Amino acid sequence: MEIRVKYFVRGTVCAVALVAALTGCGGGGDADAGAAVGAAGIGSGGEKGKKTSGTLSVPQVRSALPTNETLGGVWVGDDLGVIDGEPARQHCAEETGTPCDGVVAVGHKEAAVRGNADSDKVEFTLFSFDSQQAASAAVKGLAAKIRNREPTPTQVAAGADETEAFTNGNHGTSVVMRVGNVVAYVRASLYADDGARQMALLQVDLIKKAA
Secondary structure, three states, X not given: OEEEEEEEEOOEEEEEEEEOOEEOOOOOOOOOOXXXXXXXXXXXXXXXXXXXXXXXXXXXXXXXXXXXXXXXXXXXXXOOEEEEHHHHHHHHHHHHOOOOOOEEEEEEEEEEEXXXXXXXXXXXXXXXXXXXXXXXXXXXXXXXXXXXXXXXXXXXXXOOOEEEEEEOOOOEEEEEEEEOOEEEEEEEEOOOOOHHHHHHHHHHHHHHHHO
């Protein structure tokens, strides 16, 4: 089976074939706010007492990705996709600039506001690893690549264990987070003032619920 999912690479959208992908829908609820950890928070711990995430399997990654229903009635978008094995490692390495030898699964979902797809859109990418060390290396590598094209740091509080966030000044915000052994990349082009933070909160909440 082959599905095609769009990914942001170097600021542009390009099609990537996901070979041997699994598709499906996962549930989720309201996201809970966590500790404020912004661009300076990389390497900091998560909020004490909050549930974190270990390694997510392929089905768990699928359930941790937002669905159109989770995002809300105005959102439409492609079916979410999850891959594992060597295709997952290769895509992870390309995106993060790290070896990704410990990656277990990679998932992706994108959506746009109905009738306003040119301006309001969001992408979610998850990388599940077999260790916290591998996830931490990947989140730092991914953040470094994003920093090269979106050099302006910004603050996003989402309750993750590690967070870096950047903006390009045109309502586009990239948030890179580690939640346990899972790296989450949320790229939001939204005109709502707090839209990127809300999307990051939702993603962290779904990862914790899937664990």
